[in-house]
Amino acid sequence: MGTINLGPFAISLWLILLTIAMFSSLAVGRLTARSWKVDIEPILWTLLIAAVIGARIVFVARYFDGYKAAPWSIMDIRDGGFSKSAGMMLLIALGAWFAWRRKEARKPLVLAVGTGIVVWYLGMTALIGRDTGQVKLPQVELVHLDGGTFQLQSLAGKPMVVNLWASWCPPCRHEMPVLRDGQAQYRDIVFVFVNQGEAADVVQQYLKAAQLSLDNVLLDSKLQVGRQTASMALPTTLFFNEQGILVERRVGELSAATLAQRIESLRKPGRP
Structure with missing residues (x-):
């Protein structure tokens, strides 16, 4: 994944995409909540936090040998170690559970979570295509x-x-x-x-x-x-x-x- 450079600072496109997907989901959640008169924002934040934590836990479990020498580095998420697929599956599973338990929130929750997933999927597809096969070893x-x-x-x-x-x-x-x-x-x-x-x-x-x-x-x-x-x-x-x-x-x-x-x-x- 690439970056956007702002002077001496570089912002990861992956992080930008996650932010866009998150706020798209929150925006749809707020709009639909007015029609159905139910507040789903706390649920959306719960889903996001759980997905991020779950993605980190699964990654650490899979590549634990890389953390054995310095176990405290497990908490240092700056290394970018997340299992995106695990995070997405957890988000969908937990979202389905909330939709089942909270019937009054089911429709706005499905719309909000679905919007976030679609934005994420389309963005990831575009970012992967941006790098894959497009950049070759420089002839320098x-x-x-x-x-x-x-x-x-x-x-x-x-x-x-x-x-x-x-x-x-x-x-x-x-x-x-x-x-x-x-x-x-x-x-x-x-x-x-x-x-x-x-x-x-x-x-x-x-x-x-x-x-x-x-x-x-x-x-x-x-x-x-x-x-x-x-x-x-x-x-x-x-x-x-x-x-x-x-x-x-x-x-x-x-x-x-x-x-x-x-x-x-x-x-x-x-x-x-």
């Missing part, structure tokens, strides 16, 4: 940290994880150990670390101070990769298949669990 010449120019395309042929980062970016620094461990763990995946806009000595000093040993550290002084993939927010991690086509995009910090989820998705046969 970068500079290797060890010296000399380097063609990013020369690493094509295997699934690839391209991390766009900078040493001044706190979330970038925080997720680096996760990506380092991922590079060592997922040997069938090529990990590439493309620094955005910093000099070689700055990058080398940071890696040395942080005691990070990474392969494929490249310098992109002109921000070519970020511009060509519409990924100007940092950190951004791009997931390309064997054909060099973008299949996943994560804007913001990755955890071990959310990295595992995306690697699992990247390995699926038949992905565009």
Whole structure:
């Protein structure tokens, strides 16, 4: 999923879509409540909160190994670890239960929840289509940290994880150990670390101070990769298949669990 950039800030399109779907549902709920003279707004908020919590719980349960080293990170939802399908199923099931228990609220509740689901589904379809098959591995010449120019395309042929980062970016620094461990763990995946806009000595000093040993550290002084993939927010991690086509995009910090989820998705046969 991409972002909308507002100056130095980047807002996830996924979050914007969730907000639009939520307020669409609330708006329909308020309008229909006037006709049926029943207040369903508390029910709608209950459904939303339950769906978000349920989506997080299911995700954590599925990728619990990624949280074992730091169990408290389960509470840090900034890693984007949610099971959207589980959240949607819980919302529908709980909504059906409320509709069964509250006959007077049944019609406005069905209309409000249905509106939110339709907005969410159409938005997700548009966002997935926006990235899938549209963005390819940039054909750019970068500079290797060890010296000399380097063609990013020369690493094509295997699934690839391209991390766009900078040493001044706190979330970038925080997720680096996760990506380092991922590079060592997922040997069938090529990990590439493309620094955005910093000099070689700055990058080398940071890696040395942080005691990070990474392969494929490249310098992109002109921000070519970020511009060509519409990924100007940092950190951004791009997931390309064997054909060099973008299949996943994560804007913001990755955890071990959310990295595992995306690697699992990247390995699926038949992905565009």
